[in-house]
Amino acid sequence: MTQAPRILLVDDLPANIYTLSRALAEDYQILIATSGADALQTAEQQQPDLILLDVMMPEMDGLEALRRLRRSDWGRQIPVILVTADDRTQTQVDGLDLGADDFIAKPVVVPVVQARVRNVLERQCLQRELIRLATQDALTDLLNRRCFFDKGEEELRRVGRYQHACGLIMLDLDHFKAINDQYGHAIGDLALQAFSRILTAIVRAGDLAGRIGGEEFGVLLPHTDESGTRVLAERIRLAVSRCAIPVEGGSNVVLTTSAGVTQLLASDSRFEKALQRADAALYNAKAEGRNRVRGFAEPEKLME
Numbered sequence: 130m131t132q133a134p135r136i137l138l139v140d141d142l143p144a145n146i147y148t149l150s151r152a153l154a155e156d157y158q159i160l161i162a163t164s165g166a167d168a169l170q171t172a173e174q175q176q177p178d179l180i181l182l183d184v185m186m187p188e189m190d191g192l193e194a195l196r197r198l199r200r201s202d203w204g205r206q207i208p209v210i211l212v213t214a215d216d217r218t219q220t221q222v223d224g225l226d227l228g229a230d231d232f233i234a235k236p237v238v239v240p241v242v243q244a245r246v247r248n249v250l251e252r253q254c255l256q257r258e259l260i261r262l263a264t265q266d267a268l269t270d271l272l273n274r275r276c277f278f279d280k281g282e283e284e285l286r287r288v289g290r291y292q293h294a295c296g297l298i299m300l301d302l303d304h305f306k307a308i309n310d311q312y313g314h315a316i317g318d319l320a321l322q323a324f325s326r327i328l329t330a331i332v333r334a335g336d337l338a339g340r341i342g343g344e345e346f347g348v349l350l351p352h353t354d355e356s357g358t359r360v361l362a363e364r365i366r367l368a369v370s371r372c373a374i375p376v377e378g379g380s381n382v383v384l385t386t387s388a389g390v391t392q393l394l395a396s397d398s399r400f401e402k403a404l405q406r407a408d409a410a411l412y413n414a415k416a417e418g419r420n421r422v423r424g425f426a427e428p429e430k431l432m433e
């Protein structure tokens with residue numbers, strides 16, 4: 130069963146919280162905050178699906194709380210309905226300019242509150258679905274090529290700004306054409322999905338796995354140096370080599386993968402540069418017999 134959406138009610142007056150809560154508690158999970166500061170803290174920790182935000186509050190008013198929410202990484206996407214007795218045009222314009230999704234006038238009318246909340250949540254749901262479709266690979270649920278490249282550029286900017294390490298692994302299933310040819314595309318697709326599940330299970334939260342195209346995949350590892358990147362690539366290689374996909378007739382399709390590893394460098398003008406190094410390392414892994422991990426610019430290790 131899917132959980133009811135969570136709504137954060139923000140108002141400094143308990144009577145107003147009570148009224149809104151009674152209007153919404155049957156269909157939604159309710160969170161409560163009684164000041165702007167409290168609202169920001171609760172929103173960051175709880176990540177509600179919607180915030181109903183009173184405009185006039187002492188200390189930090191609703192507009193200031195909204196401004197801070199929209200500037201944050203964690204609150205930019207949370208829909209906000211401003212609840213206010215202040216019906217001046219300028220207040221509404223300021224609220225919309227700051228990124229409010231809708232307004233509810235005080236004193237609140239329960240069916241209007243319910244209808245506006247429903248509308249905003251439906252729009253939010255559609256927007257999430259659109260983002261998912263635009264960023265996820267349909268077959269594997271990993272990041273799609275465009276999103277993976279965008280993330281790569283983002284990580285490269287971080288490497289340049291904060292000088293932290295970021296590893297990159299490029300992986301390619303070995304002899305995948307033969308799997309398709311021998312067992313058919315449906316089994317090939319199952320193999321790609323099984324491979325993707327292994328990737329997802331092995332990488333840490335914060336790592337980014339994407340399908341670059343066909344049977345080629347990439348993993349970005351923020352805050353991971355060269356040796357850590359190799360360890361992870363080796364772990365993936367080993368797990369894939371132990372994966373067998375049962376096919377009709379009682380036999381199994383055995384998968385192996387080759388991997389090329391490198392680091393994003395502050396001197397890379399584009400993410401593409403790092404990908405080219407990973408690709409060159411992957412080429413060497415293939416040339417040396419497949420089912421192995423190779424790094425870029427390590428000729429002595431290539432001999433091992």
Ligand SMILES: Nc1nc2c(ncn2[C@@H]2O[C@H](COP(=O)(O)OP(=O)(O)OP(=O)(O)O)[C@@H](O)[C@H]2O)c(=O)[nH]1
Pocket residue numbers: 268301302303304305306307309313314315316317318321342343344415419
């Ligand atoms: N089933 C399936 N096959 C795909 C998909 N995308 C690409 N392929 C197949 O992946 C195969 C890639 O083959 P090649 O590039 O020759 O590489 P390979 O056979 O894996 O050989 P090496 O990479 O050299 O080990 C081709 O047969 C493509 O048709 C997909 O979404 N589903």
